[in-house]
Amino acid sequence: MEQAPCISQIATLLADPKRAAMIWALMDGSAKPSEELAMLAGLSASSANAHLARLAAGGLLRIEARGRKRFFRMAAADVSAAVDALASTTMASLARSAVGLPVAALLAPSSLRHARLCHDHLGGEMAAALYQRMVLAKWVERFEQRLHVTPLGARQLAERGIYTQALAQHSYSTMACDCFDWSEQQPHLGGALGAGLLQLFMQSRWLTVINESSVLQVTETGRLEIARMAAL
Known part of the structure; x- marks a missing residue:
């Protein structure tokens, strides 16, 4: 037990529904005043300030003084990544426990839903659409419950500077x-x-990270180029 990572402190901070609501409101990379966060969480000003002070003391939020007002934002990108991972695990576990039943989507800012970092790859609406196009274009296909890159997909990806043979040398457990x-x-x-793919998009400057968040800003060129990829 002594060697186990001490995650209980962070877990306790995030376990409170009101604190979680305020953290979630900052997932888009914005900085918000305590009054706005209090309203979003349904708290009084004094209660919100107490919760925000705990989140800041725990290293999850950063305080920015603007005149007489205090604004709060995510302290670092790893905080956003951890919250995003918890959201993903929450929804996936709900889907597993309620097979065949619809699971209500989480409400989130449109920027967060459109394109965001998910671990080391692209997530959100743009990523899901790209994945579906790659399946329909037969760049990837499923065989015996595993996803494989097809010879056609490997050729098309190589034309864009992504070489699957080189990727196979990395320490990933799976190619796709x-x-x-x-x-x-x-x-x-x-x-x-x-x-x-995410590395290609970032190096091409089609995507950029917004502040200390998981949100990715998509340039107009990036939107067009990514939409063309695997388009039938």
Whole structure:
């Protein structure tokens, strides 16, 4: 037990529904005043300030003074990544425990739903749409419950500078796999290929990270180029 990571402190901070609501409101990378966060969480000003002070003391939020007002934002990108991972696990576990029943999507800012970091690959609406196009274009296909890159897919990806043979040398357990997308209720692409695609998009400056969040800003060129990829 002594060697187990001490995650209980962070888990306790996030377990409170009101604190979780305020954290969730900051997932888009924005900085919000305590009054706005209090209203979003349904708290009095004094209660909100007490909760926000705990989140800041725990290293989850950063305080910015603007005149007489205090604004709060995510302290670092790892906080956003942890909350996003919890959202994904929550929705995936609900889907597993209620097979065949609809699971209500989490409410989130449109920017967070559109394109965001999911671990080391692209998540959100853009990622789910790209994954579906790759399946329809037969760039990837499922065989015996595993996702494989087809010879056609390997050629098409190589033309865009993504070489599957090189990706196979990395320390990923799989070349391509499903990753459950909590905002889309359908999978997007994970694994070495998912990470390689995100790297291509970032290096091409089609996507940029917004502040200390998981949100990705998409340029107009990026929107067009990614939409063309695997388009039939």
